[in-house]
Amino acid sequence: MKRYIASIFLVLVLFSMELYSQVHKDIEIENKILVAVQKYNENEFEEARAILTEVLLADDGYDAAWYYQAMISVMENDAEFAQECLRNAISLDPENYWYRYRLATLYSHTDQMDLAIDLYENLMNDFPKKSQLYYEMADIYLQNGDYEKALLTSEEIENEFGMSEALTIYQYRIAYLSGNKERALQSLTKYNNQYSSPTILCLLADNEMQEYKDSTALNYYEEALDLDSSFAPALLGKAEVYRITFRYDEYFQNLYIYLKTDGADAIAKTGYLETLLDNCESNFLASFSPQLDVAMEILTDLYPKESCVYSLKGLYYTYTQRFDEAQLQFQQNARENEDDIEATVTFLRFLWVAEKWKELSAEGLAAFERFPYETLFPEMACIGYYNLGDYNNALECCKTILDNLGEDEQKYASTLSTMGDIYYHLEETKKAYKCYDAVLKINPEDPYVLNNYAYFLALEKRNLKKAHEMSRKTVEAEPDNATYLDTFGWILYLQGKPQEAKPLFKKALLHGGRESSVILDHYAEVLYSLGEYDMAFVYWNLALQKDDGDVPGLKEKVEARRQEAKK
Numbered sequence: 001m002k003r004y005i006a007s008i009f010l011v012l013v014l015f016s017m018e019l020y021s022q023v024h025k026d027i028e029i030e031n032k033i034l035v036a037v038q039k040y041n042e043n044e045f046e047e048a049r050a051i052l053t054e055v056l057l058a059d060d061g062y063d064a065a066w067y068y069q070a071m072i073s074v075m076e077n078d079a080e081f082a083q084e085c086l087r088n089a090i091s092l093d094p095e096n097y098w099y100r101y102r103l104a105t106l107y108s109h110t111d112q113m114d115l116a117i118d119l120y121e122n123l124m125n126d127f128p129k130k131s132q133l134y135y136e137m138a139d140i141y142l143q144n145g146d147y148e149k150a151l152l153t154s155e156e157i158e159n160e161f162g163m164s165e166a167l168t169i170y171q172y173r174i175a176y177l178s179g180n181k182e183r184a185l186q187s188l189t190k191y192n193n194q195y196s197s198p199t200i201l202c203l204l205a206d207n208e209m210q211e212y213k214d215s216t217a218l219n220y221y222e223e224a225l226d227l228d229s230s231f232a233p234a235l236l237g238k239a240e241v242y243r244i245t246f247r248y249d250e251y252f253q254n255l256y257i258y259l260k261t262d263g264a265d266a267i268a269k270t271g272y273l274e275t276l277l278d279n280c281e282s283n284f285l286a287s288f289s290p291q292l293d294v295a296m297e298i299l300t301d302l303y304p305k306e307s308c309v310y311s312l313k314g315l316y317y318t319y320t321q322r323f324d325e326a327q328l329q330f331q332q333n334a335r336e337n338e339d340d341i342e343a344t345v346t347f348l349r350f351l352w353v354a355e356k357w358k359e360l361s362a363e364g365l366a367a368f369e370r371f372p373y374e375t376l377f378p379e380m381a382c383i384g385y386y387n388l389g390d391y392n393n394a395l396e397c398c399k400t401i402l403d404n405l406g407e408d409e410q411k412y413a414s415t416l417s418t419m420g421d422i423y424y425h426l427e428e429t430k431k432a433y434k435c436y437d438a439v440l441k442i443n444p445e446d447p448y449v450l451n452n453y454a455y456f457l458a459l460e461k462r463n464l465k466k467a468h469e470m471s472r473k474t475v476e477a478e479p480d481n482a483t484y485l486d487t488f489g490w491i492l493y494l495q496g497k498p499q500e501a502k503p504l505f506k507k508a509l510l511h512g513g514r515e516s517s518v519i520l521d522h523y524a525e526v527l528y529s530l531g532e533y534d535m536a537f538v539y540w541n542l543a544l545q546k547d548d549g550d551v552p553g554l555k556e557k558v559e560a561r562r563q564e565a566k567k
Helices: 002-041 045-058 065-073 078-092 095-110 113-126 131-143 147-163 164-176 181-194 200-209 214-227 232-244 250-262 266-278 284-303 309-318 323-336 341-353 357-370 376-388 389-401 411-427 427-440 445-458 464-478 481-496 499-508 516-530 533-546 553-564
Strands: none
Touching: 002 045, 002 065, 045 065, 065 078, 078 095, 095 113, 095 131, 113 131, 131 147, 131 164, 147 164, 164 181, 164 200, 181 200, 200 214, 200 232, 214 232, 232 250, 232 499, 250 284, 266 284, 266 309, 266 481, 284 309, 309 323, 309 341, 309 357, 323 341, 341 357, 357 376, 357 389, 376 389, 376 411, 389 411, 411 427, 411 445, 427 445, 445 481, 464 481, 481 499, 481 516, 499 516, 516 533, 516 553, 533 553
16 A cells, blocks of 8 residues: 555656646746747847747747747748748637738738638638728728728628728728729718718818819818818818819918918928919919919918928929029028938929029039939039030049949940040040940940931941941831931931932921921931922021021031022
8 A cells, every 4th residue: 555655656746847847848938938029029030030949949839939930030021931930820829819810911911812811701700899800801802903892891890880980981982993983972971961070071072073063062161161160171172162163362362271271281282282383374373473472472481491382482483484583492492401302403403494504513513412322413413514515524423423323224324325425525436436335235225325326427427337227226216206317317318318318307397307407407408419409498598597506607508509509
């Protein structure tokens, strides 16, 4: 009997030791997992992964370790391994909401929609009170273009959680995307019949505006303003009704109210006015510039230092041909916001459009000192110098661009193209052609380089066969480009083929060539060579009217041709 009791005692001791050992092991591993989680939260992913890997190599039965391995893999954009880890975690704890939810979202983000839908549907069955699942499920259906299922899911949300403004807007958006405008409108009307919401009223008004029901739209906007007198969408909508119906006194009155409200920020207000300026007709600006001036003053008073207001005013003054005032706005914006690259770019683009080349070159270089990583600024400085005829400084700008490009092959080619043009103006044709050849190695079909290269060879009357081949490519690529047609036609003329050249020039004239004294002169030469003297002098007379020095000695040449033809 004593031996039997002793045996039982020994078994109990061994069992207790084994149990203690397992508990101790579990505590030790859990502590390691907690350290790994802390490392994960501190974005020390490499250290966290090392700890978790050690845990799983020792015992792969810890679901939390698999879960955080997955989370690290997500952060490192390794979706495939993350999915494998989550599946392992779920196999160890199939009821865990977060494991299943994370895997569902991961399937969704990696376009495995069928797998995502299955998981979401199971989650919705098991956790019917989590509204987030329904919205995400509807979004997945939207991504798949299954609008009907998305709408049905949104109705499940309504049945489960009740109607809300956000849900109504969501249902409206889904129905509208599906092309079912009637159903979209029904969702708004249903909500509006039971509750009051300025947002819903404005959506109803917007729908009425699309149907050209201006008076009904106005009623909805006014009803929205009865609920919230500063509701910006209603203020702007009301103003738009008056603008569209040509009631301009009331339009500007309501526009000013909108501009003064706190319900919209400076970006929204300037965005609206910028769209208005971009799309309005010139007679609108001419007729209502005093009223628009007031709008600009309101914004200036409210937002004296906002970059978007400076930009808007610069645009407005440009459209109304007050260029000095426009320049002042763009310049002040750039000065007030020296760290805002867009403000500087906008100023420089204005100088470019206004053809203020000296200022463009100076401001471009100054901007590059502030933003030494942005080669757009030496590019703009180069444009300024080029148009000033200061080719040496333009060339230096190109070299600066090449020194700071990195691996941007496209910009490298465009810079070499510009250098080729500059070298040609400096009468260093060998260097010019070397640049063009380098560009064509990168892009053998570059039409700009092919055209310039061919034209310059034609001017030198050498290697016309090569020039012909390059120019032919440009005309095939852009058959309505007057410049390319002119080059190809002129090369054919120099090759002794005026009859083939003639139709090219006729086509060039149809596509803007009549504005170029060079093209008109070339066509006249072709006609003259064909013995069509009267027509030749018609086009030479037109060339003389258009010439601003692009054709050196044109007047003397035409007079000499008259003497030859006795015209």
